[in-house]
Amino acid sequence: MKRTLGTCYYPEHWPEQMWQADAARMVDTGLTWVRIGEFAWSRLEPTPGDLQFDWLDRAIDVLGAAGLKVILGTPTATPPKWVVDKHPDMLAVDANGHPRKFGSRRHYCFSHQGYRDECRRIVTLLAERYGANPHIAAWQTDNEYGCHDTTVSYSDAACREFRNWLAQKYQSPDALNRAWGNVFWSMEYTDFDQIDLPNLTVTEANPSHHLDFLRFSSDQVVSFNRLQTDILRKHTDAPLIHNYMGRVLDFDHFDVGADLDIASWDSYPIGFLSDRLEATDDHKTRFLRQGDPDMQAFHHDLYRAVGRGRWWIMEQQLGPVNWAPYNPAPLPVMARLWAWEAFAHGSEAVCYFRWRQAPFAQEQMHAGLLRPDNEPAPALAEARQVADEIETLPDTGTATADVALIFDYPSAWAWQVQPQGADFDYFRLTFAFYKALRVNGLNIDILPSTTADLSTYKLVLAPGILSLPDALITALTQFDGTAILGPRTNTKTPNLSIPTPLGPNIPCLDARITHTESIPPSADIPLENGRMVHWFEHLEGAADVALKTKTGAAAMVRNSGLHYLAGWPDPDTLTDIIKTACAREGISTHTLTDGLRLRNTATHRFIFNYAPDAAKWGDTDIPAAGVHWEPLV
Amino acid sequence: MKRTLGTCYYPEHWPEQMWQADAARMVDTGLTWVRIGEFAWSRLEPTPGDLQFDWLDRAIDVLGAAGLKVILGTPTATPPKWVVDKHPDMLAVDANGHPRKFGSRRHYCFSHQGYRDECRRIVTLLAERYGANPHIAAWQTDNEYGCHDTTVSYSDAACREFRNWLAQKYQSPDALNRAWGNVFWSMEYTDFDQIDLPNLTVTEANPSHHLDFLRFSSDQVVSFNRLQTDILRKHTDAPLIHNYMGRVLDFDHFDVGADLDIASWDSYPIGFLSDRLEATDDHKTRFLRQGDPDMQAFHHDLYRAVGRGRWWIMEQQLGPVNWAPYNPAPLPVMARLWAWEAFAHGSEAVCYFRWRQAPFAQEQMHAGLLRPDNEPAPALAEARQVADEIETLPDTGTATADVALIFDYPSAWAWQVQPQGADFDYFRLTFAFYKALRVNGLNIDILPSTTADLSTYKLVLAPGILSLPDALITALTQFDGTAILGPRTNTKTPNLSIPTPLGPNIPCLDARITHTESIPPSADIPLENGRMVHWFEHLEGAADVALKTKTGAAAMVRNSGLHYLAGWPDPDTLTDIIKTACAREGISTHTLTDGLRLRNTATHRFIFNYAPDAAKWGDTDIPAAGVHWEPLV
């Protein structure tokens, strides 16, 4: 596997006379890739039809001539003002019914046909002009789908398309009424055109209505992206990529990824710890300048699955950013740790965002490899160090994993629609399971719920997947390792109703959930050994009890290796459960504490120290933010 | 007094072939009542004028033939989509000016004349068809007025009707200007049509304007309900009922109740503790699976007053619900405790909500007596136990009380309009007084502020009633027991101005409030014995001082039995004040701790243990969630 570095560059932000020196300096830094163009529409077409591609031709020439490979972005995340003036109703609408105005980015509704036509036009022009350009070695569609809550729009355009989507899916209003249970509260429709979007209802909308709207919204992202890939495929053989974000769950990345060649993501460890992770103040303070020790790895593993093995980091944090509640600087050498961790998880490329800090506009406080005055920022030397190390470290082969974790976007939507507990969240649950695996030092594969073959794994976890596909149920039933399902797994129909027989309804496992409890943070359910928090399910059935509450109720049941866990264990309890399962399967574990984390490749073990203090790995001292690797024996 | 059980049933949710077995099983469980129909409009009239009453005829026949008494609900809380399409402006509008859309329930503005016409039509059709049906033993109008903040609407329809209401009340703009003090800030009107609804003003609206709008909003509920009772009275002799909610104060239940025969309410002890009570985390954790020990009793006593002695529980929680922030399961046997407590407070019927858990739509996670798979949920056996106990326990007669607490809806609105302290709330204050009475083991009657005769009581409390009616002042003046007024009692005019002489302005009590203080939670006013929190009033006048602050200021004054309390005592202080008052009046008290509560009927004392642990009552052990009764001696 070839490991490469890159950066994100905006030639349109700088005088043309700087381009050549920038390109040479990128090469000097050891970079291979340069991403350009993804926000440049107003420079490519300042007014309707006035195409200005010459500057981009020259920029690509300069960069390519210096030996860099160019990733060209389609500019559809930032339509110029004239596009919006031409299609005033293309703006997305928020849940309060307010149009989300021009003046930043991602100001479009995925469902607007007029805007889709504009996208078709500009992407076709770009594909025709640059599809065969030898310097263009990859394409990026749009930018960070879903960022700033932009997947879901309550616009008229979305309403029209949602009705069409429902008509396609259900064929008749009566079928829809039955599927949603609209007899409840007289919500029945006699015509698809009666159906509104599920915002601003008096109390919550029908959860099936809401869930279908979220499914539809995800499908709109998929078809919007496919519109672009269909055009690009006609004109280029270069790989097509999109840059996903962290903890954005409101469209199905597996579905979008199916139309792309490589998955990439934008990794901002420090920003994400600050703005999108549940954690104690102590945890957030300890990892303030490093990021959560598992957040990056989780997304590496997730997007490796989305990319069917091929994945990149398209934007790697390298200094303070501008957009989190608080924006500290990374510890020295963190930009190196983050890159090596990505490589250890199989990334083909890590592109630092961005080349030079822009002195103007929204991201002026977002650090780059260079400062606004063109002097090196601290991360420039770290990038050079990584480039040198790539040269010296032999390829470490493709990693394997004994453990798989199933991840399912529709479950995230269903949990959001109907959490049943105020602090309930599918990502939070799944990430807790992932953390417990990591604390045991395990390599993990994340798999989609469409998986039908688990035979290469010894331990499979499927927490919180509300509705298991038949093929996965079959695979689980035939699996001869240890599987742990639950909580909530397979307890709903795909339309978000309660099935009969009651869940989890797995063949061979005689267990039914009779009723459930959501529990406030001040309370818990003590187990014989450990405790459940947030959630507990009461089970009936003849399955063996593998774990009990203090009062003797079943907390986990099983039939041979197939387990159902009837609640949300706290971190220590979950770590123990996984350790026990690993022991049963002969998987060796390493109990890691604090910020130390492992990742094995085919030939090497990598150890990363996320802590702000030095740590011991065997006899080896690993400094704060340190990376250590050693051959696997 | 006859005690009965019942349940809420939705024949339209289930295949017709299940009805017969369901009815038989209800009878087997010992149920007398079955409520149906209140959300069924889309099945009764799927499209305009297409009336489909046959299925309801058959459902009533099946249920009635099994021996059940049917409560028939008017379906006006859930108009079908075609009604909304016909009257798009019938939707209520929220305080931000956004229409509250179709897709759940209660999606109507009480002021919309077109919707009132639709209600007249459907209620007339139902009354004509079923008014004389021998199985229909009671009617329910609409469902849970005010639930989901639906009393107040900022729609154009509301604005039109509010102007009419004001014109009726004040007759001239000048009279209104004087009553509201509109000379302040040049808010004077020259025409009623200039008057807008009091939302979205730059800073707070004139409190008199706001209060009149809340009075109007309450009156609209009253007239909407009367529209239905006027029709029903023409066609039926069965009692008319509405099912109120807990801690919904934005319409005057005494006014609505005046047009009905029986008051009923929907009691969700665990949900209400979670979502609508101020309490510490410790308290909420201790009573997590039982509910607050006084919340139910308070509403029992309140609605007994609203029903002029006749009251029911129309919906009784029996398991986890779906709508609170957290939804734990009740302790075993809580469904029995709650029922017996209602009976001890005089309830004629307790109907468990609902018969069978629906597997679809918004309330699919709301437990029933049966599970979605038709197996018994835990509460089915508890209901059967209660039915058996009713058989064996002789009628225990009508209870009496020595103590009365005056409750006044307009005061709740006035406090909301002008709280003067951020954590100020009329219900919170009144409930604190109620709790202090209960902790002293007292039977309590709640009385409306229209009460003119207090002669059957020994102790009367009237905290926080901003404006006392003349008749009540007379009754208090003539009262020869102990009365405790204040804080804030009679300190405002009915239009929410400051009267001269200054309040409380009770004949024979020489006391005036010179100025007041609202106090943040971090501060208090120490008393010689106890402390005031939230609120303190500085008094002048010659009345005897009954309680002093540490600095010697009057904290309670009195003339003989008539007391004025100049602040909000903390719980212990309030308990002491009441104990002292009871001693003065020869009322015997029982100091109860934690979750133990008493209620005497004419012949028996009932003891309820709300705690999660066993408790002692004299020599008797009462288990967690236990009920004990013993003859009064």
Add this chain to the structure above:
Amino acid sequence: MKRTLGTCYYPEHWPEQMWQADAARMVDTGLTWVRIGEFAWSRLEPTPGDLQFDWLDRAIDVLGAAGLKVILGTPTATPPKWVVDKHPDMLAVDANGHPRKFGSRRHYCFSHQGYRDECRRIVTLLAERYGANPHIAAWQTDNEYGCHDTTVSYSDAACREFRNWLAQKYQSPDALNRAWGNVFWSMEYTDFDQIDLPNLTVTEANPSHHLDFLRFSSDQVVSFNRLQTDILRKHTDAPLIHNYMGRVLDFDHFDVGADLDIASWDSYPIGFLSDRLEATDDHKTRFLRQGDPDMQAFHHDLYRAVGRGRWWIMEQQLGPVNWAPYNPAPLPVMARLWAWEAFAHGSEAVCYFRWRQAPFAQEQMHAGLLRPDNEPAPALAEARQVADEIETLPDTGTATADVALIFDYPSAWAWQVQPQGADFDYFRLTFAFYKALRVNGLNIDILPSTTADLSTYKLVLAPGILSLPDALITALTQFDGTAILGPRTNTKTPNLSIPTPLGPNIPCLDARITHTESIPPSADIPLENGRMVHWFEHLEGAADVALKTKTGAAAMVRNSGLHYLAGWPDPDTLTDIIKTACAREGISTHTLTDGLRLRNTATHRFIFNYAPDAAKWGDTDIPAAGVHWEPLV
């Protein structure tokens, strides 16, 4: 300097027969001034063109005849309903796009030309009628500009005027695009009419766009006020005044003040502590009935600068108010302390708000010198005491200060637009510096950033001023005392971009900020002696290091007396830094603790005790809320 007292009076609120007695009682209380008229438009012109000035003539006559000097307010803060009906689009619009309705006050958008015409008309009528009236000794324009967040409006009128303002400023869209960096995210415009207001954007708007909108909004207040002063100047020689508020920063008071003769402000110490100061619960509880010990002094000093030496308190809190989250009563004699503190800081007049508590409308719970029943409230005697003391205390001359603090409104806007840390606020920073000066017992002058001569000072502070004007840079460079700049000082261009060379870019100080960090409350940066909180800047350059972090990085650098402080010190650290600077300059300091504060005039030292307990000043005991003065020796 003449010291006087006054009050605010609303003759239109009271029967005309009370006016004479009120006037006599004001004189008896020792008052000189009475402010009237500022909310009386609906009484002056009840319907369009129906002018009713007779009552105002008589009120002025009665007050003037009693010997009072009248301040006449223009009534433009409260246009009557008919004005709004005539110009429905004159209402300001909030950030969500909702018009802010009639029904309270300040319901107008500063940019609406139709409303400006109405203001011109009514102000002209008043100026013509009363400009030469001998009883009118001062005029007040409008009332509390900016109160209730009314400076910024997102109306169509504001959008139109903003485009004109931008066209004037930039002359061409290209110039604007370059200034704002609109090439970023394709935000470029080709026509000024394409530019929208910066609300409701998908993510944050371009900070330059946002900042220009805030500058424009401030300019609209300035021109609105000037519209009135231009008219008044033609008809009167009496001084023109506006009454500013506390911690209102969204228009430039120096700009408004340039058109006025005297600055005044409305001082509500207890309300402001409750509703607009960051402080611990302990601090808020300790000063609950006194107000923060520095908040008043800060504004006294600020508005003395705004008034170019002449300033008043137009509204002085004297008892509980109605509008803060909690509204306790002041300690006895606080109304005296507050007045004397104002006088010690140079105030010419202190007017107590208000004469008699109104029993109706929004402020009915706002205390006055008289109660609603016309009896004296506690503060009446305190006002009389102050009046007596003024008689006996000789004029104490004009104070001087060794220390200056630069205050800059545009920096407040720029911080708001782009804080970079969630708890970052320019006022908060500047007030922390002011507090540290006060705790050292210093007299302070606040200066605008347009200051070009610092030669009378020994110590100058300029924290957080994002862009230093050239004249101030020159003055600082030539300054031979101690100057402390930073954090963030001169780190941005006036258009809110990052300059090259990087800031602070002060001639003679070789220091550049390479990158910055915002830090959550749970973290800090330890210094060798002290700590930084909220913010830290990494410096490079050859300047001498005056303060170091524990890890050896520069935390303050200097060249001779010119210092740059690279972070936000915690209170103790800041107090030490200032004490050291004072020692260097031979400025004597007094280390004050808790609530004791000093202010020297030319001849006397005043000591104020804000604490709720007695305190010692040398051998003198100063009681709670006490004031002590002694001759300077």
